Amino acid sequence: MSDKIKFEIEFVIQASPQLLYQYISTPSGLSEWYADNVNSRSELFTFIWDGSEENAKMLKKKSDEFVKFSWEENDDDSFFEIRIIVDEITKDVSLFITDFADEDEVDEAKMLWENQVSDLKQVLGSK
Template sequence: MTKKEQFELEYVLRTSPKVLDKLLSTPDGLSEWFAEDVIVKDDMYTFHWDGSEEQARLISKKAGEHIKWQWLNDEEDELETYFEMKYTIDPMTKVVILTVSDFAEKTEKDEIVRLWESQIGDLRRVIGA
């Protein structure tokens, strides 16, 4: 098994943490930009894209700060991986800084980064920023 390495991406968004909370942590919000459909049962999130389905367990969430999941496939393989979206407000500019943390194998990192860039582009369209 190839080792996955952590990476972080940072985005500046012109929105409020309250709007971001809804878009990052609710099924309705996530299905506006992250996946076609999102079903949440307890701490299990099921994401649907183009006929495929992936499940992730919610690890932690704090309104106005972050949300963190682990893909079930990684959990079953006992990998210490997760994907997290943290957000803070820049005190000077009042913009929201969204930091995405994720893991990828070296050979897949460029593809995963492009996927996040596309997803965040969709998020920007939803918030109008």
């Protein structure tokens, strides 16, 4: 199995950290933009896309700051993390995403995040 490559991608979003945190940490919030449907049982989250299900475990979270998940079927150390960053000077808020993908799928994975975050911006009414 090839090692996955870590990549990071950042999106500026016009929304408060408190509001954004609801969208990245709760099943109802995540189902608005990240997946078709999301269920959770304590730290185990089930993400549903087009009828297929994937389970992820919430490894860590910090209110209004970040969430970190690991896909259940991963046999490596990869994870995905969504962090809320507020620029101290401009007060701009951005989502900073860390994820892993196979070398030949990094561009595709970034595009997927771009599409999903664009859905999130629509839900938030953000530009």
